[in-house]
Amino acid sequence: MFLEDGCSYPDHAVLTNATEQERGQLEVLVDDDKECLYVFDRGYLDYERFDRMTDEGYFFVSRLRKKAVVRSLEHFKSPEDSIVLSDEIIVIGTTRKCFVF
Template sequence: ESISFSQLGRRINTIPTEFFQTIFLDLVAQIHRKTNFQTRRKVTTPLKIIDSSTLPLNLTNYKWAKFRKTKAGVKLHLRLVFMDKDTVYPEKAVITTAKEHDRNQLEVLVDDKEAMYVFDRGYVDYERFDRMTDDGYFFVSRLKKNAVIREVYTFSLPDDCHVLSDKMVYIG
């Protein structure tokens, strides 16, 4: 007997979201065990990539998720772990309304001092960057065009390198 999409949709609506969260966290724990995450992190620093995607919703049915005059939606903030080319997986997911600023999720998504984080301009918050640096977190972010920086040191690069520059700077 087959199941239609509408039957599946109605059934999913009755399942508490905590159920899916439990499954997700269990899968992440299984991945950590199968990839020997704790052992491998002693040899290499995990790269944790943070980004968000807006998922549109029907404004008529989801008025609570309104973020523009004619649009509704939620935002999925996802943290991916990249250990090597064969070991990439989602580790943490946070769902907010689409109106929520990305930078407000850094407190939730950055929680491992033995990892290197990468995120885009949407997460830029200079005061939070100061706190994260003081707390011992390592991260890389694209800066906004109007960022004020003061160069402290320029690192040398090999001739065949595709990196344009490598500099230590003060921001602000």
């Protein structure tokens, strides 16, 4: 998404035939721009890919599945008047297979 003068619009879109899984489009949608924030819906959930993105310095937000195992490593305070509900560094997954975000 590109923000300019209070307006926002996508700067990149990929059209598919709707038979491909959204998860497979991550490689197409994520470019070399590590200064932007990528926003993904649950259809793009790929924890191993998210783990690589974190290691490579990308920033992103994604909705999680209801049954996702999440453990907080560090919690950051938000101002009392902030609309931010929570700001944390978390581990997603079980002790056998976990990813740090």
